[in-house]
Amino acid sequence: MRIGITCYPTHGGSGVIATELGKLMAERGHQIHFITYDMPFRLGRFHHNIHYHEVEANQYAVFRYPPYDLALASRMAQVAKMHHLDLIHVHYAVPHAICAYLAKQMVGDELKVVTTLHGTDITVLGEDSSLRDIICFGINQSDAVTSVSEDLIRQTEEMLCIRRPIHRIYNFVDQRVYYPRDVSDIRDQYADPEEKILLHISNFRPVKRVQDVVRIFHKVQEQIPSRLLLVGEGPDWSLAVQLSEELGISEKVTFLGKQDEVAKLISMADLLLLPSAKESFGLVALEAMACGVPTVASNAGGLPEVVIHGKTGYLSEIGQVEEMAANAVRLLTDEKLYRRFSENGLQRAKDVFCGERIADQYERLYQRVIEQS
Ligand code: GMT
Numbered sequence: 001m002r003i004g005i006t007c008y009p010t011h012g013g014s015g016v017i018a019t020e021l022g023k024l025m026a027e028r029g030h031q032i033h034f035i036t037y038d039m040p041f042r043l044g045r046f047h048h049n050i051h052y053h054e055v056e057a058n059q060y061a062v063f064r065y066p067p068y069d070l071a072l073a074s075r076m077a078q079v080a081k082m083h084h085l086d087l088i089h090v091h092y093a094v095p096h097a098i099c100a101y102l103a104k105q106m107v108g109d110e111l112k113v114v115t116t117l118h119g120t121d122i123t124v125l126g127e128d129s130s131l132r133d134i135i136c137f138g139i140n141q142s143d144a145v146t147s148v149s150e151d152l153i154r155q156t157e158e159m160l161c162i163r164r165p166i167h168r169i170y171n172f173v174d175q176r177v178y179y180p181r182d183v184s185d186i187r188d189q190y191a192d193p194e195e196k197i198l199l200h201i202s203n204f205r206p207v208k209r210v211q212d213v214v215r216i217f218h219k220v221q222e223q224i225p226s227r228l229l230l231v232g233e234g235p236d237w238s239l240a241v242q243l244s245e246e247l248g249i250s251e252k253v254t255f256l257g258k259q260d261e262v263a264k265l266i267s268m269a270d271l272l273l274l275p276s277a278k279e280s281f282g283l284v285a286l287e288a289m290a291c292g293v294p295t296v297a298s299n300a301g302g303l304p305e306v307v308i309h310g311k312t313g314y315l316s317e318i319g320q321v322e323e324m325a326a327n328a329v330r331l332l333t334d335e336k337l338y339r340r341f342s343e344n345g346l347q348r349a350k351d352v353f354c355g356e357r358i359a360d361q362y363e364r365l366y367q368r369v370i371e372q373s
Pocket residue numbers: 011012013014015017118119120148171203205207278279280281282283284
């Protein structure tokens with residue numbers, strides 16, 4: 001198949017999934033064309049069967065805003081015609097599904113559109129009355145729609161009154177990259193051997209509740225020698241810095257900023273903290289699971305579909321910092337329990353979320369869509 005892919009190419013789970021899926025499809029012999037405003041950060045080195053087409057939105061005096069959406073739609077149509085694309089797979093309904101719809105109008109019905117919903121396109125933007133109708137339109141006009149969790153399907157149906165089928169295809173990890181790595185060469189740069197490492201990775205948006213992360217760690221380090229590593233940057237970054245200073249724990253908290261390769265960092269950790277207010281899936285919890293690292297998280301959105309409470313991690317209601325800290329301490333002080341959670345997670349990552357299995361599901365969906373006349 002000849003497949004176009006559009007995603008947000010910057011750091012973030014949806015861009016990671018789009019890029020990794022493209023790489024898996026290219027390995028299977030499909031021709032992949034990324035159509036984005038920047039090189040997807042996970043694309044890295046040269047890959048056989050993968051092309052990259054940059055979208056440039058020029059600024060003209062007559063425009064108050066550069067017409068990015070039109071430039072994207074036009075580039076999609078151009079690439080589709082030139083490379084005879086069978087379909088365009090867009091990640092995020094806005095603006096990508098709308099741009100793909102426009103491209104389809106320009107190219108003809110033979111160009112199919114698959115839209116994957118990742119979360120904030122529904123849970124945040126769907127509440128914006130200026131975008132709501134166009135999000136519905138983009139979803140309804142796609143030839144197939146997928147969602148990364150059952151919970152996101154439920155929310156989409158409730159919030160946007162969508163009546164068409166939405167297929168659940170879970171996110172995945174490439175287990176050639178995410179596995180329990182030997183990190184003995186770097187661990188001592190971050191913690192003493194007797195100290196536990198707690199890790200949080202996110203874009204530090206308010207929805208991630210990074211202050212809860214710091215508060216949970218504050219309680220944990222009172223009971224066991226430990227360190228907190230924070231990976232990522234975003235609006236609440238300075239609040240996290242400030243809180244760790246106020247709580248007198250800044251010596252034990254390391255801010256690592258944005259990192260492209262997190263597999264080694266995750267392997268170094270003993271526990272992942274993800275106390276988000278909203279999370280359609282929580283890709284980082286899956287990445288941790290694949291590295292044998294349990295998660296203490298909130299019982300929000302699609303997280304219970306990823307983290308199984310009492311088996312691969314612990315889930316608490318949003319904001320229950322005391323309980324999350326107690327669960328973290330329980331796991332970090334009971335070696336047998338910890339090992340069981342770690343093994344359960346490794347097995348679950350392999351059985352449910354392995355890249356090949358999920359790529360099969362997308363491949364079958366693409367095939368069905370292309371065969372639809
Ligand atoms: O979490 C974010 O703010 C980033 C966002 C994205 O676009 O990458 O993540 C969303 O998509 C990920 C990949 O499907 C999911 O793992 C995240 O749970 C989801 N974020 C939210 O729902 C808040």
